[in-house]
Amino acid sequence: MQRSENIQVALRFRPLNIRETLRKDPEVWEISENSTYIKPSWTEKLQDSRKISNTKAYTYNYCFSSLDTNEDVYLNTSRKVVEASLQGYNGTIIAYGQTGSGKTYTMMGSDGAELDNVINTSQSMSDASIERHEIPKAKGIVILALEDLLKLIEENTTKSCYLSCSYLEIYNEQIFDLLADKDKITDTLILQEEKGQGFYIRGLSEHVLNSVSDVEKLIKKGEFNRHYAATAMNHHSSRSHTIFRVYVTSVSINNGAYDVGENITTESLLNFVDLAGAERVNSLQEAINPLETSVRFRVSRSPRSSPRLRSSSTRRSIDTFVNEGKHINVSLFYLCQVISKLSQKHQSPDTHIPYRNSSLTKILSTSLGGNALTCIICTATSTLSQVELTLSTLRFGGIAGSVQNVVKANIHSDKTNELLLTYQKDIEELRQRLYAYENEPKSVVVESEGIDATINTEGSDIRKVLEERIKMLTGMLFSRKLSENEPQTKELWSEGAGDLIVDTKLVGSKKLNESLNTSADFAMTRMKEMHKEKDKQQQYIEELEHKIQYLTDSKNNLTNDLKKSLQICQTETAKKMSYKQQLTMTEIQVEEKGKAIKSIVESKDKEIQILRDRVNLIENFVGLDKLSxxxxxxxxxxxxxxxxxxxxxxxxxxxxxxxxxxxxxxxxxxxxxxxxxxxxxxxxxxxxxxxxxxxxxxx
Ligand SMILES: Nc1ncnc2c1ncn2[C@@H]1O[C@H](COP(=O)(O)OP(=O)(O)OP(=O)(O)O)[C@@H](O)[C@H]1O
Incomplete structure (x- = not known):
């Protein structure tokens, strides 16, 4: 069953940072319930300085003040999306807002967010006082969501659930796997389109999640890889988009035992998106120019943050900086364009949605206007100095709130075979072994480049087997389409396998020989049938290959024809344009000449009339009363x-x-x-x- 759901939009103001406090930057925005507006004492001044054109209030599904915590934001906005993932609904939570407005703090928590520092350059750089703003420790929405999910899974006795995750980064339109092995961190991934299924990222690694500590370790690994890649490739980590993906798979359990009859499975995908902030070129210059009176620079809070990164960020050329900003702005521009087009869709359903313009919109295509419960958290700053950027965030949120998604639970029902059930049990057992192993005191703890490498060979072996089994099980659960196309083959395999099992109790008896003969005959017949089937399939494949070749040739021919037609069209259009221009010029000239002639005739007529009046005056004394x-x-x-x-x-x-x-x-x-x-x-x-x-x- 499917239903329409509007994208839910929340607004969140962060507290003032130390710079804003020291600068006495006034707060101009106020919140009342789920609306925000400019404080009345500021409206006139801001209108006079043309920073705002009206005093309208902006209303959203939720508004959070600087006093609200990440838990408040999570419970009100994202919890229902997370819960629905267990019913098979896809979900996406996006943090959108200007740079430094608190997107990472909201999504990844205070450990992920970067520290703001102030340097007073009126003093020399050596004795510059770096004042640290004390930020309370807070978990981000990703951790809160996974804590919740794991708790719900534990409490649920009717379903067996599997969680796995991926973590990716989009930097300058390129996609990186943040959980890849060390030698692959800087490899870029390819975004591919599967007909009818949307876009997917080829080669993105997937990791099993069993506990909150798994999540924390993977996030830390992701952050470490992000910093490592940033240093290796000279890019700035906070200037990229990141997406933490959680895959939720559930299988129904009947009365505490696996259901041998009809099996209900659900699969869903949760995306946690931390977008890069929108940039202004003048604020970039402000950040780069060392002569400015107050320079803001950002240092990762992570203890593993590389000092090379800190110095390299100030050394980076303005060109690279602006180039990154351009990519961020372009991808955010396309995101806004997609949102704006989607918001017009109910008026004109044929509106084209330009998902293909950027990697970000391609990846989020299912979440925006597709099959996902989506929530956008707009983060903003309530200060006067940021009023224009805050306004632009508020407008984005306003438009996004009118977009409708059509959501449908991804539920599958099927008859499972014993093998599948064996795998399920197997996985449970491995899970328990891994859990027991991980909770045992460790003998060797190795600190390697900041990542806790606490899992030794045995542990990683169990994990590998577990991951493979889960992958296999998930593959079996969701590759029904293939088996549905081959009902006969499947039937033969399942019956035959049972018949060929040799009962040890019959060894050495007459019955054994009979049974073996029958089984051998049966096996022969089946083999022949299978050969036939194989030949048939081979033939079918050949036919398909022919068809594919034929279609490819037709496609190539059509593409060539299309190219030629396009060229002709372009030439003809160019000619048409030049004729049109000439015609327009001639029309303008004719019109101008006509106007000149008309004005000459009119002035002559006037002169004649004046002369007539004079003659009349002289001869007949008509018009004397008009004379002075x-x-x-x-x-x-x-x-x-x-x-x-x-x-x-x-x-x-x-x-x-x-x-x-x-x-x-x-x-x-x-x-x-x-x-x-x-x-x-x-x-x-x-x-x-x-x-x-x-x-x-x-x-
Ligand atoms: N709600 C909040 N409470 C306390 N501190 C916050 C809050 N939101 C943000 N901060 C602090 O503000 C600073 C900037 O936040 P953050 O790094 O999350 O911004 P951002 O929007 O992700 O920036 P960028 O786009 O540059 O990545 C950080 O020091 C963060 O800890």
């Missing part, structure tokens, strides 16, 4: 002047006519005069008087 007093006065003057001009012109014309007529009279008089030729003095006088009057008029 000055303009009216100018116009009045113009018209008076015009009137004068007209009057003068008329007057001139009239006198010119008179002059013309007088001239003609004179002309005629002159002719007569010539004729009369100076006959009288009076005549001459008259002529002279006429000329004088013409001259006067002309003037």
């Amino acid at each position: 007093d000055d303009e009216l006065e100018r116009m009045e003057r113009m018209y008076f002047h015009g009137l004068d001009v007209v009057k003068n012109t008329r007057f001139q014309k009239k006198y010119f006519k008179e002059i013309e007529s007088l001239k003609s009279i004179i002309d005629r008089g002159s002719k007569n005069q010539e004729n009369a030729s100076e006959r009288t003095v009076e005549g001459k006088d008259q002529q002279t008087a006429l000329k004088i009057s013409i001259l006067q008029i002309s003037n």
